[in-house]
Amino acid sequence: MKNWLFLIVLIFINKLSLAQNENAEMADIMRRDGKIYVVVAVILIIFIGIILYLVRLDSKISKLEKQQ
Amino acid sequence: MEQSIKHIWTLLKKDILLEVRQQFSFYGILLYIGATIFVIFLAIEDPDTRVWNGLFWIIQLFVCINAVAKSFLQESQSRMLYFQSVVSPQNFVFAKLLFNSLLMLVMSLLSLLLFSLFMGNPAEQLLAFTGIVFLGGWSLSLVFSFLAAIAAKAQQNAAIMAILGFPLIIPQLIMLIKISDAAFSINAKVPLTPVLMLVALDAMVILLAAILFPYLWKD
Amino acid sequence: MDAYMNKWWWKILAVLLLVYTIIAGLLFDVPRIQILNETIRNLYFHVCMWFAMMILFTISVVHAVKYLRTNNLKSDILSRHYAVVGIVFGLLGYATGTMWASYTWVDPNNPAAASFGAIAREPKLIGAAIALLIYFAYLVLRDSIQDIDKKARISSVYNIFAFAFLFPSIWIIPRLLPSLHPGGDGNPALNPQDIDDRMRLIFYPAVIGWTLLGVWIATLKVRLSILKEKNLLSK
Numbered sequence: 001m002k003n004w005l006f007l008i009v010l011i012f013i014n015k016l017s018l019a020q021n022e023n024a025e026m027a028d029i030m031r032r033d034g035k036i037y038v039v040v041a042v043i044l045i046i047f048i049g050i051i052l053y054l055v056r057l058d059s060k061i062s063k064l065e066k067q068q
Numbered sequence: 069m070e071q072s073i074k075h076i077w078t079l080l081k082k083d084i085l086l087e088v089r090q091q092f093s094f095y096g097i098l099l100y101i102g103a104t105i106f107v108i109f110l111a112i113e114d115p116d117t118r119v120w121n122g123l124f125w126i127i128q129l130f131v132c133i134n135a136v137a138k139s140f141l142q143e144s145q146s147r148m149l150y151f152q153s154v155v156s157p158q159n160f161v162f163a164k165l166l167f168n169s170l171l172m173l174v175m176s177l178l179s180l181l182l183f184s185l186f187m188g189n190p191a192e193q194l195l196a197f198t199g200i201v202f203l204g205g206w207s208l209s210l211v212f213s214f215l216a217a218i219a220a221k222a223q224q225n226a227a228i229m230a231i232l233g234f235p236l237i238i239p240q241l242i243m244l245i246k247i248s249d250a251a252f253s254i255n256a257k258v259p260l261t262p263v264l265m266l267v268a269l270d271a272m273v274i275l276l277a278a279i280l281f282p283y284l285w286k287d
Numbered sequence: 288m289d290a291y292m293n294k295w296w297w298k299i300l301a302v303l304l305l306v307y308t309i310i311a312g313l314l315f316d317v318p319r320i321q322i323l324n325e326t327i328r329n330l331y332f333h334v335c336m337w338f339a340m341m342i343l344f345t346i347s348v349v350h351a352v353k354y355l356r357t358n359n360l361k362s363d364i365l366s367r368h369y370a371v372v373g374i375v376f377g378l379l380g381y382a383t384g385t386m387w388a389s390y391t392w393v394d395p396n397n398p399a400a401a402s403f404g405a406i407a408r409e410p411k412l413i414g415a416a417i418a419l420l421i422y423f424a425y426l427v428l429r430d431s432i433q434d435i436d437k438k439a440r441i442s443s444v445y446n447i448f449a450f451a452f453l454f455p456s457i458w459i460i461p462r463l464l465p466s467l468h469p470g471g472d473g474n475p476a477l478n479p480q481d482i483d484d485r486m487r488l489i490f491y492p493a494v495i496g497w498t499l500l501g502v503w504i505a506t507l508k509v510r511l512s513i514l515k516e517k518n519l520l521s522k
Contacts, residue, residue: 024320024323024324026325027324027325036313040313047306047309051302058298058503065293068517222432222441231428232424232428234420235417236421238413238417238460239455239463242459242463243459269455272451276447276448280444283355284441284444
Protein backbone atom coordinates (compact mmCIF):
# COMPACT_ATOMS: atom_id res chain seq x y z
CA MET A 1 0.00 0.00 0.00
CA LYS A 2 2.84 2.36 0.92
CA ASN A 3 4.40 1.97 -2.52
CA TRP A 4 1.13 2.70 -4.14
CA LEU A 5 0.68 5.96 -2.23
CA PHE A 6 4.28 6.88 -2.88
CA LEU A 7 3.66 6.50 -6.58
CA ILE A 8 0.82 9.01 -6.52
CA VAL A 9 2.84 11.55 -4.61
CA LEU A 10 5.69 11.10 -7.07
CA ILE A 11 3.41 11.68 -10.00
CA PHE A 12 2.28 14.96 -8.59
CA ILE A 13 5.61 16.25 -7.49
CA ASN A 14 6.80 15.92 -11.04
CA LYS A 15 5.36 18.29 -13.56
CA LEU A 16 2.03 16.90 -14.62
CA SER A 17 2.85 17.21 -18.28
CA LEU A 18 6.04 15.21 -17.78
CA ALA A 19 4.29 12.55 -15.81
CA GLN A 20 1.74 11.92 -18.50
CA ASN A 21 1.21 8.33 -19.25
CA GLU A 22 -0.36 7.37 -22.55
CA ASN A 23 -1.46 4.08 -21.05
CA ALA A 24 -3.66 5.68 -18.44
CA GLU A 25 -7.18 4.44 -18.90
CA MET A 26 -9.60 7.15 -20.02
CA ALA A 27 -13.23 7.03 -21.03
CA ASP A 28 -12.27 6.89 -24.69
CA ILE A 29 -15.09 4.58 -25.73
CA MET A 30 -17.67 6.88 -24.29
CA ARG A 31 -16.18 9.72 -26.31
CA ARG A 32 -16.08 7.67 -29.53
CA ASP A 33 -19.72 6.69 -29.15
CA GLY A 34 -20.65 10.32 -28.70
CA LYS A 35 -22.51 9.44 -25.52
CA ILE A 36 -20.47 12.04 -23.65
CA TYR A 37 -22.58 14.69 -25.43
CA VAL A 38 -25.63 13.30 -23.64
CA VAL A 39 -23.95 13.91 -20.32
CA VAL A 40 -22.96 17.44 -21.34
CA ALA A 41 -26.51 18.15 -22.48
CA VAL A 42 -28.04 16.92 -19.24
CA ILE A 43 -25.70 18.96 -17.07
CA LEU A 44 -26.25 22.04 -19.24
CA ILE A 45 -30.03 21.75 -19.00
CA ILE A 46 -29.87 21.51 -15.21
CA PHE A 47 -27.44 24.41 -15.03
CA ILE A 48 -29.49 26.63 -17.35
CA GLY A 49 -32.61 25.78 -15.33
CA ILE A 50 -30.97 26.96 -12.13
CA ILE A 51 -29.71 30.10 -13.86
CA LEU A 52 -33.19 30.90 -15.21
CA TYR A 53 -34.49 30.61 -11.67
CA LEU A 54 -31.79 33.03 -10.48
CA VAL A 55 -32.64 35.46 -13.30
CA ARG A 56 -36.32 35.40 -12.35
CA LEU A 57 -35.42 36.02 -8.72
CA ASP A 58 -33.18 38.89 -9.74
CA SER A 59 -35.86 40.62 -11.82
CA LYS A 60 -38.42 40.15 -9.07
CA ILE A 61 -36.15 41.86 -6.58
CA SER A 62 -35.52 44.64 -9.11
CA LYS A 63 -39.26 45.17 -9.40
CA LEU A 64 -39.60 45.36 -5.64
CA GLU A 65 -36.77 47.88 -5.49
CA LYS A 66 -38.52 50.08 -8.06
CA GLN A 67 -41.77 50.05 -6.09
CA GLN A 68 -40.05 51.65 -3.16
CA MET B 69 5.64 57.10 25.14
CA GLU B 70 6.75 57.42 28.72
CA GLN B 71 3.24 58.24 29.78
CA SER B 72 1.75 55.25 28.06
CA ILE B 73 4.25 52.95 29.76
CA LYS B 74 3.19 54.50 33.02
CA HIS B 75 -0.46 53.91 32.17
CA ILE B 76 0.16 50.30 31.19
CA TRP B 77 2.13 49.76 34.37
CA THR B 78 -0.64 51.25 36.52
CA LEU B 79 -3.31 49.14 34.84
CA LEU B 80 -1.16 46.04 35.21
CA LYS B 81 -0.59 46.79 38.88
CA LYS B 82 -4.29 47.20 39.37
CA ASP B 83 -4.99 43.80 37.81
CA ILE B 84 -2.31 42.08 39.86
CA LEU B 85 -3.58 43.76 43.00
CA LEU B 86 -7.11 42.60 42.24
CA GLU B 87 -5.82 39.09 41.70
CA VAL B 88 -4.00 39.12 45.01
CA ARG B 89 -6.97 40.55 46.90
CA GLN B 90 -9.56 38.24 45.38
CA GLN B 91 -7.66 35.04 45.61
CA PHE B 92 -10.67 32.85 44.94
CA SER B 93 -10.34 33.22 41.19
CA PHE B 94 -6.66 32.33 41.23
CA TYR B 95 -7.30 29.30 43.39
CA GLY B 96 -10.29 28.48 41.22
CA ILE B 97 -8.10 28.10 38.15
CA LEU B 98 -5.53 26.22 40.20
CA LEU B 99 -8.19 23.79 41.35
CA TYR B 100 -9.40 23.48 37.77
CA ILE B 101 -5.91 22.43 36.67
CA GLY B 102 -5.52 20.04 39.57
CA ALA B 103 -8.92 18.43 39.16
CA THR B 104 -8.57 17.96 35.40
CA ILE B 105 -5.13 16.42 35.68
CA PHE B 106 -6.31 14.15 38.47
CA VAL B 107 -9.26 12.96 36.36
CA ILE B 108 -6.92 12.25 33.44
CA PHE B 109 -4.52 10.51 35.79
CA LEU B 110 -7.32 8.17 36.86
CA ALA B 111 -8.72 7.75 33.34
CA ILE B 112 -5.46 6.94 31.60
CA GLU B 113 -2.76 5.03 33.40
CA ASP B 114 0.70 5.62 32.09
CA PRO B 115 0.03 7.29 28.73
CA ASP B 116 2.70 6.98 26.05
CA THR B 117 4.52 10.14 24.95
CA ARG B 118 2.25 11.03 22.05
CA VAL B 119 -0.86 10.77 24.17
CA TRP B 120 0.86 12.67 26.97
CA ASN B 121 1.80 15.42 24.55
CA GLY B 122 -1.68 15.74 23.07
CA LEU B 123 -3.40 15.70 26.46
CA PHE B 124 -1.00 18.24 27.88
CA TRP B 125 -1.70 20.81 25.17
CA ILE B 126 -5.44 20.26 25.21
CA ILE B 127 -5.40 20.88 28.96
CA GLN B 128 -3.33 24.01 28.43
CA LEU B 129 -5.98 25.16 25.97
CA PHE B 130 -8.83 24.74 28.44
CA VAL B 131 -6.86 26.21 31.32
CA CYS B 132 -6.10 29.22 29.16
CA ILE B 133 -9.76 29.77 28.27
CA ASN B 134 -10.74 29.64 31.93
CA ALA B 135 -7.86 31.76 33.15
CA VAL B 136 -8.24 34.47 30.54
CA ALA B 137 -12.03 34.59 30.20
CA LYS B 138 -12.66 36.71 33.24
CA SER B 139 -10.10 39.38 32.41
CA PHE B 140 -12.52 41.49 30.41
CA LEU B 141 -15.75 40.12 31.83
CA GLN B 142 -14.85 41.30 35.33
CA GLU B 143 -14.82 44.92 34.25
CA SER B 144 -18.29 46.32 34.79
CA GLN B 145 -19.77 48.75 32.30
CA SER B 146 -19.34 51.73 34.55
CA ARG B 147 -15.73 50.87 35.27
CA MET B 148 -15.09 50.54 31.53
CA LEU B 149 -16.53 54.03 31.07
CA TYR B 150 -14.11 55.31 33.66
CA PHE B 151 -11.17 53.66 31.91
CA GLN B 152 -12.27 55.15 28.62
CA SER B 153 -11.98 58.60 30.05
CA VAL B 154 -8.50 58.15 31.51
CA VAL B 155 -6.48 55.83 29.22
CA SER B 156 -6.18 55.10 25.53
CA PRO B 157 -7.58 51.80 24.25
CA GLN B 158 -4.14 50.60 23.17
CA ASN B 159 -2.71 51.04 26.63
CA PHE B 160 -5.67 49.29 28.14
CA VAL B 161 -5.45 46.26 25.84
CA PHE B 162 -1.66 46.05 26.22
CA ALA B 163 -2.02 46.00 29.99
CA LYS B 164 -4.56 43.21 29.70
CA LEU B 165 -2.40 41.21 27.31
CA LEU B 166 0.58 41.62 29.62
CA PHE B 167 -1.38 40.57 32.67
CA ASN B 168 -2.89 37.54 30.94
CA SER B 169 0.51 36.51 29.65
CA LEU B 170 1.92 36.61 33.17
CA LEU B 171 -1.04 34.70 34.53
CA MET B 172 -0.79 32.08 31.84
CA LEU B 173 2.97 31.67 32.35
CA VAL B 174 2.36 30.90 36.01
CA MET B 175 -0.47 28.52 35.14
CA SER B 176 1.63 26.77 32.49
CA LEU B 177 4.41 26.18 34.96
CA LEU B 178 2.01 24.84 37.56
CA SER B 179 0.25 22.52 35.15
CA LEU B 180 3.61 21.26 33.88
CA LEU B 181 4.62 20.51 37.48
CA LEU B 182 1.35 18.74 38.25
CA PHE B 183 1.46 16.82 35.00
CA SER B 184 5.00 15.62 35.73
CA LEU B 185 4.02 14.72 39.26
CA PHE B 186 1.05 12.58 38.32
CA MET B 187 1.96 11.18 34.97
CA GLY B 188 5.70 11.47 34.79
CA ASN B 189 7.56 13.72 32.40
CA PRO B 190 8.64 12.07 29.16
CA ALA B 191 10.61 15.13 28.02
CA GLU B 192 14.27 14.26 27.58
CA GLN B 193 15.29 17.84 26.99
CA LEU B 194 13.56 19.30 29.99
CA LEU B 195 14.84 22.83 29.61
CA ALA B 196 13.79 23.05 25.97
CA PHE B 197 10.39 21.63 26.77
CA THR B 198 9.84 24.13 29.57
CA GLY B 199 10.68 26.89 27.13
CA ILE B 200 8.18 25.50 24.64
CA VAL B 201 5.53 25.35 27.37
CA PHE B 202 6.11 29.01 28.19
CA LEU B 203 6.01 30.02 24.56
CA GLY B 204 2.83 28.02 24.04
CA GLY B 205 1.17 29.45 27.11
CA TRP B 206 2.03 32.92 25.95
CA SER B 207 0.65 32.35 22.44
CA LEU B 208 -2.57 30.87 23.78
CA SER B 209 -3.05 33.69 26.27
CA LEU B 210 -2.61 36.39 23.61
CA VAL B 211 -5.17 34.93 21.22
CA PHE B 212 -7.71 34.19 23.92
CA SER B 213 -7.28 37.59 25.58
CA PHE B 214 -8.47 39.28 22.42
CA LEU B 215 -11.31 36.80 22.03
CA ALA B 216 -12.24 37.43 25.66
CA ALA B 217 -12.59 41.10 24.78
CA ILE B 218 -14.95 40.17 21.94
CA ALA B 219 -16.91 37.76 24.13
CA ALA B 220 -17.21 40.34 26.89
CA LYS B 221 -18.57 42.92 24.45
CA ALA B 222 -21.07 40.39 23.15
CA GLN B 223 -22.07 39.76 26.78
CA GLN B 224 -21.36 36.08 26.36
CA ASN B 225 -19.68 33.50 28.54
CA ALA B 226 -16.57 31.41 28.02
CA ALA B 227 -18.44 29.04 25.71
CA ILE B 228 -18.42 31.51 22.84
CA MET B 229 -14.70 32.04 23.38
CA ALA B 230 -14.19 28.35 22.66
CA ILE B 231 -16.27 28.53 19.51
CA LEU B 232 -14.46 31.62 18.28
CA GLY B 233 -11.02 30.51 19.34
CA PHE B 234 -10.66 26.84 18.50
CA PRO B 235 -10.47 27.22 14.74
CA LEU B 236 -7.95 30.05 15.11
CA ILE B 237 -5.69 28.21 17.52
CA ILE B 238 -5.41 24.96 15.50
CA PRO B 239 -2.24 25.87 13.55
CA GLN B 240 -0.45 27.07 16.68
CA LEU B 241 -1.48 23.98 18.59
CA ILE B 242 -0.25 21.67 15.83
CA MET B 243 3.05 23.54 15.72
CA LEU B 244 3.45 23.33 19.50
CA ILE B 245 2.77 19.60 19.48
CA LYS B 246 5.30 19.13 16.68
CA ILE B 247 8.01 21.09 18.49
CA SER B 248 7.33 19.28 21.75
CA ASP B 249 7.74 15.97 19.95
CA ALA B 250 11.33 16.96 19.22
CA ALA B 251 11.94 17.74 22.88
CA PHE B 252 10.82 14.24 23.80
CA SER B 253 13.77 12.51 22.18
CA ILE B 254 17.33 12.91 23.35
CA ASN B 255 19.11 13.64 20.12
CA ALA B 256 16.49 15.49 18.08
CA LYS B 257 17.08 19.19 17.78
CA VAL B 258 14.14 21.47 18.46
CA PRO B 259 13.36 22.98 15.04
CA LEU B 260 13.80 26.70 14.89
CA THR B 261 11.38 27.62 12.09
CA PRO B 262 8.14 26.73 13.89
CA VAL B 263 9.35 28.58 16.97
CA LEU B 264 9.97 31.68 14.89
CA MET B 265 6.60 31.27 13.21
CA LEU B 266 4.92 31.11 16.61
CA VAL B 267 6.67 34.29 17.67
CA ALA B 268 5.64 35.94 14.41
CA LEU B 269 2.03 34.93 14.99
CA ASP B 270 2.20 36.36 18.50
CA ALA B 271 3.51 39.63 17.11
CA MET B 272 0.62 39.63 14.62
CA VAL B 273 -1.91 39.14 17.44
CA ILE B 274 -0.44 42.07 19.38
CA LEU B 275 -0.56 44.26 16.29
CA LEU B 276 -4.14 43.26 15.47
CA ALA B 277 -5.19 43.85 19.07
CA ALA B 278 -3.74 47.35 18.94
CA ILE B 279 -5.55 48.11 15.67
CA LEU B 280 -8.89 46.46 16.36
CA PHE B 281 -9.44 46.98 20.07
CA PRO B 282 -10.43 50.66 19.79
CA TYR B 283 -13.46 49.56 17.76
CA LEU B 284 -14.53 47.09 20.41
CA TRP B 285 -14.13 49.50 23.22
CA LYS B 286 -16.15 52.50 22.14
CA ASP B 287 -19.90 52.18 22.58
CA MET C 288 -21.55 51.22 -4.30
CA ASP C 289 -24.46 49.10 -5.35
CA ALA C 290 -24.70 50.16 -8.99
CA TYR C 291 -23.01 46.96 -10.09
CA MET C 292 -25.67 44.88 -8.41
CA ASN C 293 -28.36 45.81 -10.91
CA LYS C 294 -26.17 45.48 -13.98
CA TRP C 295 -26.65 42.47 -16.19
CA TRP C 296 -23.39 42.27 -18.10
CA TRP C 297 -21.33 40.52 -15.47
CA LYS C 298 -24.11 38.08 -14.74
CA ILE C 299 -24.26 37.17 -18.43
CA LEU C 300 -20.47 36.84 -18.37
CA ALA C 301 -20.70 34.48 -15.41
CA VAL C 302 -23.24 32.27 -17.21
CA LEU C 303 -21.21 32.22 -20.43
CA LEU C 304 -18.02 31.33 -18.58
CA LEU C 305 -19.75 28.53 -16.73
CA VAL C 306 -21.37 27.14 -19.86
CA TYR C 307 -17.91 27.18 -21.42
CA THR C 308 -16.54 25.46 -18.31
CA ILE C 309 -19.07 22.66 -18.49
CA ILE C 310 -18.74 22.03 -22.23
CA ALA C 311 -14.99 22.42 -22.50
CA GLY C 312 -14.39 20.85 -19.14
CA LEU C 313 -16.10 17.65 -20.16
CA LEU C 314 -15.08 17.51 -23.81
CA PHE C 315 -11.59 18.97 -24.23
CA ASP C 316 -8.42 16.95 -24.02
CA VAL C 317 -6.81 16.52 -20.62
CA PRO C 318 -3.47 15.02 -19.63
CA ARG C 319 -3.57 11.25 -19.27
CA ILE C 320 -2.45 10.45 -15.76
CA GLN C 321 -2.62 7.17 -13.93
CA ILE C 322 -5.06 6.89 -11.04
CA LEU C 323 -6.58 10.29 -11.72
CA ASN C 324 -7.79 9.26 -15.19
CA GLU C 325 -10.88 11.21 -16.17
CA THR C 326 -11.39 12.56 -12.67
CA ILE C 327 -8.75 15.20 -13.44
CA ARG C 328 -11.65 17.18 -14.91
CA ASN C 329 -12.78 17.79 -11.33
CA LEU C 330 -10.17 20.54 -11.30
CA TYR C 331 -12.66 22.75 -13.13
CA PHE C 332 -15.35 22.14 -10.54
CA HIS C 333 -13.98 21.08 -7.17
CA VAL C 334 -10.89 23.30 -7.03
CA CYS C 335 -12.93 26.28 -8.23
CA MET C 336 -15.14 25.92 -5.16
CA TRP C 337 -12.10 26.66 -2.96
CA PHE C 338 -11.03 29.61 -5.04
CA ALA C 339 -14.54 31.03 -5.06
CA MET C 340 -14.79 30.50 -1.31
CA MET C 341 -11.54 32.32 -0.58
CA ILE C 342 -12.42 35.19 -2.90
CA LEU C 343 -15.87 35.56 -1.33
CA PHE C 344 -14.38 35.52 2.20
CA THR C 345 -11.89 38.14 1.10
CA ILE C 346 -14.70 40.35 -0.20
CA SER C 347 -16.47 39.82 3.12
CA VAL C 348 -13.42 41.04 5.05
CA VAL C 349 -13.01 44.05 2.77
CA HIS C 350 -16.57 45.06 3.58
CA ALA C 351 -15.92 44.47 7.29
CA VAL C 352 -12.99 46.90 7.13
CA LYS C 353 -15.18 49.32 5.22
CA TYR C 354 -17.83 49.09 7.92
CA LEU C 355 -15.36 49.90 10.68
CA ARG C 356 -14.16 52.92 8.71
CA THR C 357 -17.53 54.34 7.68
CA ASN C 358 -20.09 52.88 10.11
CA ASN C 359 -22.38 52.32 7.16
CA LEU C 360 -24.67 49.40 7.95
CA LYS C 361 -24.89 48.47 4.31
CA SER C 362 -21.26 47.33 4.37
CA ASP C 363 -22.11 45.08 7.27
CA ILE C 364 -25.00 43.51 5.35
CA LEU C 365 -22.68 42.92 2.40
CA SER C 366 -20.00 41.46 4.64
CA ARG C 367 -22.46 39.03 6.21
CA HIS C 368 -23.98 37.76 2.99
CA TYR C 369 -20.66 37.30 1.22
CA ALA C 370 -19.55 35.22 4.21
CA VAL C 371 -22.69 33.07 3.98
CA VAL C 372 -22.28 32.39 0.26
CA GLY C 373 -18.59 31.69 0.89
CA ILE C 374 -19.64 29.05 3.43
CA VAL C 375 -21.96 27.45 0.86
CA PHE C 376 -19.11 27.19 -1.64
CA GLY C 377 -16.83 25.89 1.11
CA LEU C 378 -19.28 23.13 2.04
CA LEU C 379 -19.59 22.15 -1.61
CA GLY C 380 -15.80 22.09 -1.90
CA TYR C 381 -15.49 19.98 1.24
CA ALA C 382 -18.08 17.48 0.04
CA THR C 383 -16.60 17.19 -3.46
CA GLY C 384 -13.09 17.02 -2.01
CA THR C 385 -13.85 14.02 0.20
CA MET C 386 -15.70 12.40 -2.70
CA TRP C 387 -12.83 12.85 -5.15
CA ALA C 388 -10.21 11.82 -2.61
CA SER C 389 -11.98 8.62 -1.67
CA TYR C 390 -11.95 7.50 -5.32
CA THR C 391 -8.38 8.48 -6.15
CA TRP C 392 -5.79 8.62 -3.43
CA VAL C 393 -7.30 6.40 -0.81
CA ASP C 394 -6.40 2.72 -0.98
CA PRO C 395 -9.60 0.76 -1.67
CA ASN C 396 -8.16 -2.36 -0.03
CA ASN C 397 -7.58 -0.63 3.27
CA PRO C 398 -10.79 -0.69 5.31
CA ALA C 399 -9.57 2.19 7.48
CA ALA C 400 -9.70 4.41 4.42
CA ALA C 401 -13.41 3.80 4.12
CA SER C 402 -13.95 5.92 7.19
CA PHE C 403 -14.35 9.64 6.97
CA GLY C 404 -11.57 10.11 9.51
CA ALA C 405 -8.89 8.91 7.12
CA ILE C 406 -9.82 11.58 4.61
CA ALA C 407 -10.55 14.42 7.05
CA ARG C 408 -6.94 14.26 8.29
CA GLU C 409 -5.78 15.60 4.95
CA PRO C 410 -4.09 19.00 5.56
CA LYS C 411 -5.94 20.79 2.77
CA LEU C 412 -9.22 19.63 4.18
CA ILE C 413 -8.10 20.74 7.65
CA GLY C 414 -7.42 24.20 6.27
CA ALA C 415 -10.82 24.26 4.65
CA ALA C 416 -12.47 23.01 7.83
CA ILE C 417 -10.78 25.81 9.78
CA ALA C 418 -12.14 28.37 7.33
CA LEU C 419 -15.63 26.94 7.64
CA LEU C 420 -15.48 26.77 11.45
CA ILE C 421 -14.31 30.38 11.59
CA TYR C 422 -17.22 31.63 9.53
CA PHE C 423 -19.75 29.44 11.36
CA ALA C 424 -18.46 30.99 14.57
CA TYR C 425 -18.83 34.40 12.91
CA LEU C 426 -22.52 33.69 12.25
CA VAL C 427 -23.07 32.41 15.80
CA LEU C 428 -21.41 35.52 17.19
CA ARG C 429 -23.62 37.74 15.02
CA ASP C 430 -26.81 36.08 16.15
CA SER C 431 -25.85 36.30 19.80
CA ILE C 432 -25.88 40.11 19.83
CA GLN C 433 -29.15 42.02 19.79
CA ASP C 434 -28.16 45.61 19.14
CA ILE C 435 -27.70 46.18 15.39
CA ASP C 436 -24.74 48.57 15.53
CA LYS C 437 -22.95 46.58 18.19
CA LYS C 438 -23.54 43.39 16.23
CA ALA C 439 -22.06 44.93 13.12
CA ARG C 440 -19.03 46.33 14.93
CA ILE C 441 -18.10 43.27 16.97
CA SER C 442 -18.63 40.79 14.18
CA SER C 443 -16.57 42.95 11.81
CA VAL C 444 -13.74 42.95 14.33
CA TYR C 445 -13.92 39.16 14.62
CA ASN C 446 -14.12 38.80 10.86
CA ILE C 447 -10.88 40.73 10.38
CA PHE C 448 -9.10 39.05 13.29
CA ALA C 449 -10.07 35.56 12.13
CA PHE C 450 -9.23 36.23 8.50
CA ALA C 451 -5.76 37.41 9.51
CA PHE C 452 -5.31 33.96 11.07
CA LEU C 453 -6.81 32.06 8.19
CA PHE C 454 -4.03 32.79 5.70
CA PRO C 455 -1.15 31.75 7.94
CA SER C 456 -3.00 28.55 8.84
CA ILE C 457 -3.66 27.67 5.23
CA TRP C 458 0.00 28.31 4.53
CA ILE C 459 1.44 26.61 7.62
CA ILE C 460 -0.60 23.43 8.03
CA PRO C 461 0.20 21.79 4.69
CA ARG C 462 3.89 22.29 5.47
CA LEU C 463 3.62 20.62 8.85
CA LEU C 464 1.60 17.52 8.08
CA PRO C 465 2.11 14.73 5.56
CA SER C 466 -0.19 14.92 2.59
CA LEU C 467 -1.22 12.93 -0.42
CA HIS C 468 -2.77 15.91 -2.08
CA PRO C 469 -1.50 17.05 -5.45
CA GLY C 470 0.88 19.92 -5.19
CA GLY C 471 3.06 18.14 -2.64
CA ASP C 472 3.67 20.40 0.31
CA GLY C 473 2.56 23.73 -1.05
CA ASN C 474 -0.76 25.11 -2.12
CA PRO C 475 -2.04 23.24 -5.15
CA ALA C 476 -3.13 24.89 -8.40
CA LEU C 477 -1.50 28.15 -7.30
CA ASN C 478 1.82 26.75 -8.37
CA PRO C 479 2.13 27.28 -12.12
CA GLN C 480 3.95 23.96 -12.51
CA ASP C 481 1.04 22.00 -11.20
CA ILE C 482 -1.28 22.26 -14.14
CA ASP C 483 -1.02 21.76 -17.81
CA ASP C 484 -1.38 24.66 -20.26
CA ARG C 485 -4.46 23.11 -21.85
CA MET C 486 -6.13 22.90 -18.47
CA ARG C 487 -5.25 26.45 -17.58
CA LEU C 488 -7.30 27.66 -20.54
CA ILE C 489 -10.39 26.29 -18.86
CA PHE C 490 -9.37 26.54 -15.22
CA TYR C 491 -8.96 30.31 -14.97
CA PRO C 492 -12.25 31.15 -16.73
CA ALA C 493 -13.92 28.55 -14.50
CA VAL C 494 -12.63 30.24 -11.34
CA ILE C 495 -13.91 33.61 -12.55
CA GLY C 496 -17.24 32.10 -13.57
CA TRP C 497 -17.91 30.33 -10.27
CA THR C 498 -16.82 33.38 -8.27
CA LEU C 499 -19.13 35.66 -10.25
CA LEU C 500 -21.97 33.20 -9.68
CA GLY C 501 -21.28 33.41 -5.96
CA VAL C 502 -21.21 37.20 -6.11
CA TRP C 503 -24.51 37.17 -7.98
CA ILE C 504 -26.23 35.02 -5.34
CA ALA C 505 -24.74 37.15 -2.56
CA THR C 506 -25.96 40.41 -4.14
CA LEU C 507 -29.46 38.97 -4.47
CA LYS C 508 -29.46 38.20 -0.76
CA VAL C 509 -28.04 41.63 0.04
CA ARG C 510 -30.72 43.40 -2.01
CA LEU C 511 -33.46 41.39 -0.30
CA SER C 512 -32.21 42.21 3.17
CA ILE C 513 -31.81 45.89 2.29
CA LEU C 514 -35.44 45.87 1.10
CA LYS C 515 -36.46 44.27 4.37
CA GLU C 516 -34.62 46.92 6.38
CA LYS C 517 -36.28 49.69 4.42
CA ASN C 518 -39.69 48.14 5.04
CA LEU C 519 -38.97 48.03 8.74
CA LEU C 520 -37.92 51.67 8.76
CA SER C 521 -40.94 52.93 6.81
CA LYS C 522 -43.44 51.19 9.07
